[in-house]
Amino acid sequence: MRRLGRLADIADFEAISSKLRRFDEDVRLLCWMNNLGITSVERAETPEEVGVKVGMEPAGVKALAQKLRADGYLDEFRVGEQSRFYVTPRGILKVMATYT
Amino acid sequence: MIVCMLTWEYPPRIVGGISRHCFGLARALSKRGCEVHVVTLGFPDAPSSERVENVNVHRVLPEVGTTGFLSWVLLFNNSMSSYVTKLRKQIGFDVVHSHDWLTIPSGLAVSAILERPLVITFHSTESGRSLGSFTAESFTIEGIESSGIEGASRLVVASRSMMEEVCGRFKTPQEKVRVIPNAFDLQAPRPSVDVTKIREQLGISPSDRVVLCVGRLTPQKGVEFLIQAAPEILKQHPDARFVIVGDGWARASLQGTAKSLGVDNRTVFTGFVPEDVLSSLFSMCAALVVPSVYEPFGIVALEGMAGGSPLIVSQTGGLAEVVEHEKTGLWVYPRNPKSIAWGVDRILSNPELSKQLVENARAALTTRFTWDAVAVNTIGVYEEARKAG
Numbered sequence: 001m002r003r004l005g006r007l008a009d010i011a012d013f014e015a016i017s018s019k020l021r022r023f024d025e026d027v028r029l030l031c032w033m034n035n036l037g038i039t040s041v042e043r044a045e046t047p048e049e050v051g052v053k054v055g056m057e058p059a060g061v062k063a064l065a066q067k068l069r070a071d072g073y074l075d076e077f078r079v080g081e082q083s084r085f086y087v088t089p090r091g092i093l094k095v096m097a098t099y100t
Numbered sequence: 101m102i103v104c105m106l107t108w109e110y111p112p113r114i115v116g117g118i119s120r121h122c123f124g125l126a127r128a129l130s131k132r133g134c135e136v137h138v139v140t141l142g143f144p145d146a147p148s149s150e151r152v153e154n155v156n157v158h159r160v161l162p163e164v165g166t167t168g169f170l171s172w173v174l175l176f177n178n179s180m181s182s183y184v185t186k187l188r189k190q191i192g193f194d195v196v197h198s199h200d201w202l203t204i205p206s207g208l209a210v211s212a213i214l215e216r217p218l219v220i221t222f223h224s225t226e227s228g229r230s231l232g233s234f235t236a237e238s239f240t241i242e243g244i245e246s247s248g249i250e251g252a253s254r255l256v257v258a259s260r261s262m263m264e265e266v267c268g269r270f271k272t273p274q275e276k277v278r279v280i281p282n283a284f285d286l287q288a289p290r291p292s293v294d295v296t297k298i299r300e301q302l303g304i305s306p307s308d309r310v311v312l313c314v315g316r317l318t319p320q321k322g323v324e325f326l327i328q329a330a331p332e333i334l335k336q337h338p339d340a341r342f343v344i345v346g347d348g349w350a351r352a353s354l355q356g357t358a359k360s361l362g363v364d365n366r367t368v369f370t371g372f373v374p375e376d377v378l379s380s381l382f383s384m385c386a387a388l389v390v391p392s393v394y395e396p397f398g399i400v401a402l403e404g405m406a407g408g409s410p411l412i413v414s415q416t417g418g419l420a421e422v423v424e425h426e427k428t429g430l431w432v433y434p435r436n437p438k439s440i441a442w443g444v445d446r447i448l449s450n451p452e453l454s455k456q457l458v459e460n461a462r463a464a465l466t467t468r469f470t471w472d473a474v475a476v477n478t479i480g481v482y483e484e485a486r487k488a489g
Contacts, residue, residue, distance in 0.1 A: 023349055035172035036165035040144055054167055089112075089144045093372055096108075096115040097316050097348045099169060100229070 026064045027098060029054065030073050034087050034095040044077065044084035101482055102135045104193045104210060106180055106203035108173075110140040110157060114375075116316060117282070117399040118199050118223050124285055128475035130154040137191065139180050139206075158183060170240055177206035184210045195219060195482045201226065201241055204248035217253035217485035222262065227269055228394045229320055246270055253485035256478070258282050258397035259418030265396070278481050281422070283471040284402040291376040295384045298377060302368050308341040309386035311444055312409065314378065314400050317348030322391035322414060324354060328437035330363040333444045340448065342367040343385070345378065382407025386454075387447045393434050395419045401429070402469055405461040410454040412443035422469075428461040 023031070032054045038045050047061035054061070065085045068074040073091035076083050087095070105126060109119040126136045130153065142148065142161040150157050160183045162175040180203065184193075197219045198207030204220060211218035226241040227234075234242075249255060249270050255277045257263050263277050299306060311333070315321040323344060333340050344354070344367065351369065358364040373381070382388065388409035390401055397418035404411050411429030413419040423429040430446060433439040447454050 024352070027349065031169065032167040035167055035169060037162060038165070039161075090372070092113070092143065093115055094347055096113070097346070097372075100116055100316060100318075 023098065026067050026071075027094070029056075029061065029064045030068055030087065030091055031095050031098060033074070033085070034092060038085070039087045039092060041075075041077065041086060044086035046082055046084055050085070101129075101133070101479065102192060102194045103129060103137065103197055103482070104184055104187075104195070104214075104216075105136060105138045105197045105199070106184075106206050106210070107138065107140050107199040108176070108202040110138055112146055113141060113143040116223075117397070120399060121221075121223065121282060122199060124283055124471045125474055125478065126155040127153050127285075128283075128471035129478065131472070132475045132479060134475075134479065135191075137187065137193070139184055139187075141176055158187070170237060173202060174205060177203060177209070180206040181209040181213070185213055188214055195485060197221070197482075198248065198252075199223065201244045201248065204244050208248065208251045211251065217482075217488065218248075218251060219254045219256060219481055219485050220248050220252045221256040221258075222266055222396075223258070224262075224394070224396045225265060225269060228265060228396065229318075231319055231394060249276075252276075253488045254278060254481050256280050256481055259421050261417040261421065262396040278477070278484075280474055280477045280481070281418075281469060282397050282399050282402060283469045283474045284399075284406050284465055285471055286406055286465060290379045290406075292380040292383065293376045295380055298380055298384070302343065302370065304341050304343070304368065307339055309337065309339050309448060310381070310384060311340050311342050311448075312345065312381055312385035312388045312404075313342070313391065314345040314381075314388070314403075315390070315392070316346050317344070317351045317354055319350060320392065320394045321346075321348075322393040322434060323350075324357055325393075325435055325437050326389050326391045326440055327354060327357050327361065327363065327367065329440040329444065330358070330366065331361055332437065332441035333448075334363065334366060336441075336445050337448050340366065340386075340444070343381065344369045345371075345373055345381065347371045378403075379407060382409045385409050387412055387444055389440060389444065390414065390419060391432070391434070391440055392416060392419060398422055402465065405458075405465045408458050408462070410447045410457050411461060412440065412447060423461075424464070427457070428464050429457055 047058040051058040051061045069076050073094050074085045075088050076085050107122045111123050126138050129136050137156045139158045142159040148159050160179045162179045196211045198204050199221050200223050207218050226238050230238050249272050263279050313326050358367045388404040390413040392414050395417040401422045413423045414434040415431035416434045425431040430443045432443040
């Protein structure tokens with residue numbers, strides 16, 4: 001994981017200090033996207049935008065996002081060539097269950 | 101009495117018991133003449149403000165995000181505090197009521213700004229949820245719980261065991277704590293779906309008997325012990341089919357356990373299911389097992405009672421107070437697959453006993469666990485809090 005700024009540092013810290021360390025990488029990404037407020041079409045972001053905030057390469061974000069989409073936790077839409085992802089209601093409930 | 105209720109989950113944001121509790125309590129308080137304002141987190145397609153069954157629901161979302169869980173919790177608490185601070189220009193709140201640590205920061209802030217007493221309902225504690233396995237995060241969460249206990253005028257818990265836990269862990273004087281058990285609304289419409297359809301969807305044959313387990317998939321809920329009991333149960337009852345409803349971070353590990361024990365073909369993990377499906381599962385199951393290791397109350401036991409499920413619960417915490425052994429259900433030892441297998445066998449082998457337990461449980465529900473009783477007792481706590489300041 002490459003360090004890309006303050007939010008990414010928090011993500012790094014969480015990965016080792018909190019309950020999140022127990023989770024698979026895809027669930028961790030889902031939690032981070034929820035916490036970042038990417039929970040509606042209006043707030044949807046590209047893998048590049050998410051990658052900067054969580055300290056991951058865009059390709060890694062995209063691969064995990066597609067897995068989460070297949071599970072129904074994220075949704076995707078395209079603007080031109082660009083994919084944008086956001087957390088679905090099912091994904092929000094998954095995050096809440098993960099944290100409690 | 102004008103109540104400001106703070107909770108991170110409220111329908112349609114439903115994960116655990118807090119959402120159902122707040123929904124039932126807010127409606128019951130309203131029926132008893134209180135003006136209730138629930139301030140909660142936003143949810144896709146849910147209006148930011150609405151009035152449902154005389155309860156005012158306000159949904160807020162943090163303006164900014166962060167990856168960290170704790171910092172996200174503090175951000176949404178800040179949004180809640182700001183929102184209520186604006187609301188106070190139109191509404192003269194009498195009391196602030198937070199549910200669990202997740203809204204303690206906003207509860208403390210709002211209580212100080214409004215100069216109104218704070219009541220906190222502890223649905224569980226971090227110590228209990230983590231089963232003693234603390235992360236760095238847990239210490240912070242327990243610190244927030246501690247500050248809430250210090251700052252609140254009154255604390256509410258749902259069982260005597262929870263009162264002992266709070267008083268013991270935080271050295272809280274018992275005079276500050278009130279026990280108000282949860283409730284279940286038997287009058288509320290219970291949508292259901294066709295049982296045949298559910299069986300088809302889940303791949304359960306008509307002759308299979310469903311052993312149901314509902315809850316978050318975390319160690320606290322003890323689902324692993326039910327799965328460990330499955331081989332023994334299947335020896336006696338090859339028609340048993342285990343249906344595990346819910347989700348959580350331990351799901352993959354539980355599925356792995358089922359596979360390693362060779363019972364994965366007799367076990368269905370459904371994830372979250374809609375309310376109507378859940379309601380039907382409660383009524384169609386041959387047994388509902390609540391194998392929790394830690395359970396401050398266990399509202400799922402009440403839901404099972406209402407749905408007509410024969411109950412098998414761990415003899416722990418609030419569960420042992422909700423269910424009377426051999427009268428409204430069976431107790432089994434916590435963390436004990438053999439004991440769980442014994443309980444399931446007893447229910448599956450004795451249809452008459454099973455029927456009697458269900459009838460007794462339903463009767464208990466109508467007398468002991470009503471929302472009106474919860475509302476009356478909670479209003480009493482609000483009045484005490486106002487006097488205590």
